[in-house]
Amino acid sequence: MDSSATTPVFCTIVPPHVLDRLARADDAALSATARRTLEHDARERTRRQLNTVLGPVGGAPAAAPSDRPARTIYDAGHQDALPGREVRAEGAQPTADDSANRAYDALGATFETYLNAYGRHSIDGEGLPLKASVHYLRDYNNAFWNGEQMVFGDGDGRIFLDFTLPLDVIGHELTHGVTQYTANLDYQGQSGALNESVSDVFGSLVKQYALGQTADQADWLIGAGLLAPGVNGKALRSMKEPGTAYDDPQLGKDPQPASMSGYVTTSQDNSGVHLNSGIPNRAFYLAAAAIGGHAWEQAGQVWYDTLTGGTLSAHAQFADFAAATVGAAVARYGEGVQSRAVRAAWTEVGVTPAATGLPRQQPGQQPQEV
Numbered sequence: 001m002d003s004s005a006t007t008p009v010f011c012t013i014v015p016p017h018v019l020d021r022l023a024r025a026d027d028a029a030l031s032a033t034a035r036r037t038l039e040h041d042a043r044e045r046t047r048r049q050l051n052t053v054l055g056p057v058g059g060a061p062a063a064a065p066s067d068r069p070a071r072t073i074y075d076a077g078h079q080d081a082l083p084g085r086e087v088r089a090e091g092a093q094p095t096a097d098d099s100a101n102r103a104y105d106a107l108g109a110t111f112e113t114y115l116n117a118y119g120r121h122s123i124d125g126e127g128l129p130l131k132a133s134v135h136y137l138r139d140y141n142n143a144f145w146n147g148e149q150m151v152f153g154d155g156d157g158r159i160f161l162d163f164t165l166p167l168d169v170i171g172h173e174l175t176h177g178v179t180q181y182t183a184n185l186d187y188q189g190q191s192g193a194l195n196e197s198v199s200d201v202f203g204s205l206v207k208q209y210a211l212g213q214t215a216d217q218a219d220w221l222i223g224a225g226l227l228a229p230g231v232n233g234k235a236l237r238s239m240k241e242p243g244t245a246y247d248d249p250q251l252g253k254d255p256q257p258a259s260m261s262g263y264v265t266t267s268q269d270n271s272g273v274h275l276n277s278g279i280p281n282r283a284f285y286l287a288a289a290a291i292g293g294h295a296w297e298q299a300g301q302v303w304y305d306t307l308t309g310g311t312l313s314a315h316a317q318f319a320d321f322a323a324a325t326v327g328a329a330v331a332r333y334g335e336g337v338q339s340r341a342v343r344a345a346w347t348e349v350g351v352t353p354a355a356t357g358l359p360r361q362q363p364g365q366q367p368q369e370v
C-alpha cells in the first residue's frame with residue numbers, strides 16, 4: 001500500500017441503485033428529489049476522484065493521542081457549502097437541534113467503540129478530530145464521509161428520514177475513514193465490496209457496542225429507522241439475510257446477494273460495491289454468530305486485525321480477504337473455535353480462502369491450512 005497518499009472513498013449510505021429506482025418513480029416530487037440527490041452525488045464523486053487526500057506523513061511523532069474525542073458539529077443551513085456554522089463543540093451542552101445532538105453522540109459512540117474494543121484513537125489512530133455537518137441541502141436523501149468530515153441530509157420525509165437517526169450509518173461512514181488510513185481497499189469491484197462490507201461490519205458493531213448486545217440479540221441491519229413510515233422495509237441492508245431489507249413499490253426489492261452464487265456483475269456503483277458487499281457481510285455475521293457473545297470482541301477483533309495488519313493488498317479479492325481473516329484468527333487465537341468459525345463462514349457464502357498470501361506467519365511456524 002502506498003502510505004504517502006490515500007484516495008478517500010466517496011460513499012453515500014444510500015447507494016446509487018436505490019436512488020436510480022426512485023428517480024424513475026411515477027410520483028413527480030419523489031423522482032425530482034431522488035434525481036437531485038443523484039446529481040449531487042455524481043458531481044461529488046467526480047470531484048473526489050480528481051483529488052487525493054494526503055495520508056499520514058512521517059515526521060516527529062505526535063504526543064500520545066487523547067482518550068477523548070474532539071468533536072465539532074456544524075449546521076449547513078440547507079446549503080451545500082461545508083462545513084457551515086458551528087453549533088456544538090466538544091464538551092459543550094446539547095443544543096436545541098436534535099440532529100446536531102444525535103450526530104455529536106454518534107461520533108462519540110463510534111470513537112468509544114474503536115478505542116475500547118481495539119485501542120484505536122479515532123479514524124487515523126492518532127486522535128483525528130471528528131467533524132460533522134447536519135441539515136445539508138434540502139430534502140437530501142443521503143449521508144456521506146467526504147474524506148474529511150461527515151455530512152448528513154435531512155431526508156425527504158417520504159422515503160427517508162433524518163440521516164442522523166441510525167447510529168450504524170454513522171459508524172459505517174466513519175469506518176470508510178478508518179479503511180482509508182489502513183488497508184485502503186480500492187473502491188472498485190471485489191476490493192470495493194470489501195471496503196463497503198468492512199464499513200457495514202464496524203457500523204453494526206458500533207451500534208451493538210452502544211446497546212450492549214450479543215451476536216444473537218443484534219438485528220444485523222444497516223440503517224434501521226431510516227425508512228419513512230409507509231415504506232415496506234426494515235433497513236437499507238441486512239447482514240444476516242442480504243436481499244431481505246426492503247421490498248417496496250417505490251424502492252424496489254433489496255438486490256443484495258447472500259452468497260457467491262448470486263454475485264452481481266454490473267458496471268454501475270463501482271461494479272456493484274454496495275451489492276456484492278452482502279456476501280462478505282454474511283460471512284462476518286455467520287462467523288460472529290458461531291463464535292457467540294459480543295461480536296465486537298473476537299469476530300470483530302479478527303476483522304480489525306485483518307484491516308489494520310498491513311498485509312492486505314489494496315486490491316484484495318474476496319478469497320484474499322477470506323484467507324487473511326483465517327490467518328488473523330489463527331494468529332490471535334490459535335487453531336480453535338474462532339478459526340473454524342471463520343473458515344466455515346466463508347465456505348457457507350461460497351468463498352474459498354486463497355491459498356497464497358497467507359498473512360502473519362510467526363517465525364518458525366508452518367503455513368496453516370486454509
Ligand SMILES: [Zn+2]
Pocket residue numbers: 011012013172173176196199
Ligand atoms: Zn459505504
